[in-house]
Amino acid sequence: MSSCFCDKAIERTADDVATNAQDKLVQSSDPKHPANLICTLCKLFYYNNWVTGTGGGISIKDSKSKYIYIAPSGVQKEQLQPEDMFVMDPETDAYVRTPQKYKPSACTPLFMACYKRRAAGAVIHTHSQHAVMCSLIFGNEFKIANIEQIKAIPSGEKDPVTGKDINLSFFDTLAIPIIDNTAHEEDLVGGLQMALHQYPAATAVIVRRHGIYVWGPSVEKAKVFNEAIDYLMELAVKMYQLGIPPDCGIGDEKKHLTL
């Protein structure tokens, strides 16, 4: 009798240790900890109309542990709490933290493709209406040129001396692939992988009638790229409405203006 009581106590303690270890992965007073930052950024994205109605989200790779933080699926992203996060070890593709009441985001295979093929530090997925509009207007590629904001986007080239990324110049053209949507988010992975292969310099892929995936080497850079690209997509739609091709040469806009 007493030994049975004792075994149960040991079992409970082992479970508690495992639960505590999992919970420690999402408990931090540091606002930059991935579990905290996902919550903060999803609120910010919600108020930009990027992740409303449960759509979209963000995943962050912890720069110290290299673990990947993923939000649950089908939840209101602006109401996320750190304890809602899934945590994956990219070495084994196994979850090291799984909140019982949720499934991981359906975007997980797409996030993983960006981590593995692009050494991303964070991946943002939004349902931006600017991305959707561009995907309706343009074919398999979104191009925009000679606009100051493209200087925020990497060119794919590296400085031979410092090894740092070189951004596009004002006189360059930004090209972002557009892939077709699928019935289920996870089925987008084939199209995304093909686009990553065809566009080695791309830091984003637009999904037709759906939204956009944007990644970067750090969460700070992914955030900047997403903001700059969203600005450029919004501008491109306005240019198109006036008859100006977003990739037209400097001075050529007057030839196209339909006003």
Ligand SMILES: CSCCC(=O)C(=O)COP(=O)(O)O
């Ligand atoms: C109405 S959202 C449909 C699913 C989707 O496109 C998306 O981005 C959200 O997926 P999640 O599994 O992270 O909720």
Ligand SMILES: [Zn+2]
């Ligand atoms: Zn989506």
